[in-house]
Amino acid sequence: MVATIEETAENTVAVLDHGFVALDGALASDLAVVNAARVSFNARSEEMSERDEGLIRFLMRDRHGSPFEHGYFRFIVKAPIFVVREHHRHRAGHSYNEWSGRYSKLEAEYYVPDYVRTQVGKPGAYSFEPVEPEVREAAREELTAVAEQAFDAYERMLEQGVAKEVARMGLPLSLYTKYFWSCNPRSLMHFCSLRNSEQAQYEIREYARAAEAFLERLMPVTHAAFVAGGRVAP
Numbered sequence: 001m002v003a004t005i006e007e008t009a010e011n012t013v014a015v016l017d018h019g020f021v022a023l024d025g026a027l028a029s030d031l032a033v034v035n036a037a038r039v040s041f042n043a044r045s046e047e048m049s050e051r052d053e054g055l056i057r058f059l060m061r062d063r064h065g066s067p068f069e070h071g072y073f074r075f076i077v078k079a080p081i082f083v084v085r086e087h088h089r090h091r092a093g094h095s096y097n098e099w100s101g102r103y104s105k106l107e108a109e110y111y112v113p114d115y116v117r118t119q120v121g122k123p124g125a126y127s128f129e130p131v132e133p134e135v136r137e138a139a140r141e142e143l144t145a146v147a148e149q150a151f152d153a154y155e156r157m158l159e160q161g162v163a164k165e166v167a168r169m170g171l172p173l174s175l176y177t178k179y180f181w182s183c184n185p186r187s188l189m190h191f192c193s194l195r196n197s198e199q200a201q202y203e204i205r206e207y208a209r210a211a212e213a214f215l216e217r218l219m220p221v222t223h224a225a226f227v228a229g230g231r232v233a234p
């Protein structure tokens with residue numbers, strides 16, 4: 001039998017109640033950034049030096065972005081559909097392949113938020129505050145009931161011979177899906193600058209935070225320069 005995505009994934013960071021970001025493969029290093037820049041002078045470093053670290057900080061500061069494109073991160077992500085809709089808006093330097101609800105039966109797994117909040121202020125400048133405990137419980141119960149009802153209807157339709165691509169139409173945005181996501185360090189930084197940010201919705205921020213931890217692990221000098229520069233992608 002073919003293994004499911006979870007069973008093959010290593011380097012997995014759990015996100016939300018059932019989601020994750022897993023690093024499935026990577027070819028990413030600070031040295032590759034340095035050497036992409038040093039090729040301008042037909043030169044190459046074999047290992048990182050202080051001078052090379054300074055070069056990365058210069059490239060980040062002056063927004064010489066292309067040397068940061070010669071790396072590769074391949075992630076497997078499990079996320080609710082409303083998060084995926086936000087994520088897949090990121091086009092430049094990102095590739096995606098998603099589990100198909102046309103070809104296989106979807107699983108009854110949906111997100112029920114722990115952090116139930118209310119929004120205060122104007123559009124574009126909302127702040128969010130936790131609701132009272134009884135409102136939180138009631139909201140969680142509502143979201144659970146709606147998802148269960150929708151999934152029961154999905155299964156009933158499948159039993160009656162309705163195509164998966166039709167039966168899925170009533171499923172909620174909270175349903176989890178899985179996808180491959182590949183990007184380069186520059187596009188990952190752009191994603192993190194927008195989504196691992198106070199302005200972004202809490203749930204996608206959790207995914208961006210998990211992905212950024214892999215950037216920090218594999219490219220510590222680049223990541224430090226990104227943070228020091230105000231989290232602006234070069």
Ligand SMILES: Cc1cc2nc3c(=O)[nH]c(=O)nc-3n(C[C@H](O)[C@H](O)[C@H](O)COP(=O)(O)OP(=O)(O)OC[C@H]3O[C@@H](n4cnc5c(N)ncnc54)[C@H](O)[C@@H]3O)c2cc1C
Nearest residue numbers: 086089090091092093094187190191194195197199200201
């Ligand atoms: C807090 C927040 C709120 C948002 N709210 C909404 C919303 O209400 N509605 C909504 O529809 N979206 C919303 N978005 C999505 C947002 O508009 C972008 O689609 C998303 O953040 C991807 O950003 P991007 O286009 O810079 O990234 P990418 O698609 O990865 O593009 C990266 C960069 O490449 C360049 N580029 C890419 N494509 C083009 C192009 N076609 N033409 C010119 N330059 C291009 C741009 O410089 C761009 O910044 C929101 C995003 C955030 C972070």
